[in-house]
Amino acid sequence: MRSFLSKLTTIDEKDLTTKEKKIVDYIKNHLKEIVETNMKIERMAQEAGTGYSAIYGLLKKLNIKGFRDFAISLANDAENQDINIAKNDENVVAGYINLIKQNYALTEKRSIFETLNIIKNAHGARIFFCYWENLLSGPAQELFNFFYKEGYNSVLLDSDQEILRDRINSSIENDVFVFYTRYGNSTRLNNFIESIGKFGRKIIYVSGKIASNDITQYLSAIHTLIVDNPDKTIYKGHISNSVPFNYFNDLLIYHYLNSQD
Structure with a gap:
């Protein structure tokens, strides 16, 4: 899948360790910064206050194969956040299309x-x-x-x-x-x-x-x-x-x- 945020919805939060939850929170709050700076795993672990093993453990639980695929999925999430969706009824259409696209992927x-x-x-x-x-x-x-x-x-x-x-x-x-x-x-x-x-x-x-x-x-x-x-x-x-x-x-x-x- 090409979306970290979408993949995250397929796992119960209770199945995440404390360190994995810290990583998720950090990513959600600093998504654009991570993508724009092409943040490496060393800095992400440092900024989130965890070690490498916690990041790789999270990726394994989400069936994401390696940090490169992880970075690609985050870039796609950041791009989606920048999309200026039309107002009114088209919002509903866009919501449906986004959900179906995620399932298609x-x-x-x-x-x-x-x-x-x-x-x-x-x-x-x-x-x-x-x-x-x-x-x-x-x-x-x-x-x-x-x-x-x-x-x-x-x-x-x-x-x-x-x-x-x-x-x-x-x-x-x-x-x-x-x-x-x-x-x-x-x-x-x-x-x-x-x-x-x-x-x-x-x-x-x-x-x-x-x-x-x-x-x-x-x-x-x-x-x-x-x-x-x-x-x-x-x-x-x-x-x-x-x-x-x-x-x-x-x-x-x-x-x-x-x-x-």
Whole structure:
């Protein structure tokens, strides 16, 4: 991804160490200075009051490969801050476009095709589409309806514990579970995912946060979305919670339809 600020929204603040939080605060408060002076890691560590290891630890958590890519992402963030966005209704358009662009940069096509292959191999089995928060019922139902019309044995679920536990226990080989979660990494959700994984079922995880290490081993495909506006200096308005997930749906459906020929 080409944005440090966007990448930052995919990780819970509680997963950052005290030194990593100091680095984040320093970057947010001195972004233009860092970019304009082409600040090196030595000075950044000194100014932020940390060591090199804390900076590299933060980059590793955000899946940023090296200080050079980090510098590029900061330069892009600084450029975005300087953009003079038109007023009134165009602000909303710009906010939507910015959020979708960030998700476009983050989404790996390889992961999309991994998910499509998992779904296609589920013919004859069931695909459970589960929305963990009610605010994602729309996107989950939309994808459920699409694959139902395509002839798949689709089932729509919410986070009801008894029903979900029953579906897990009665699942069969080749069944697939698709989880939509904006916040991710709840203990209850992680426990369900672990149970499904131990049954050997396929799990597709679509979340607004990076999957925790506790469940990664059980996930067959992972899609981490940017769900929050990463830069309040560009757009301070509200963007509907479902927008990134609708974009993911449309991307998945597009590649599904265009891979049928």
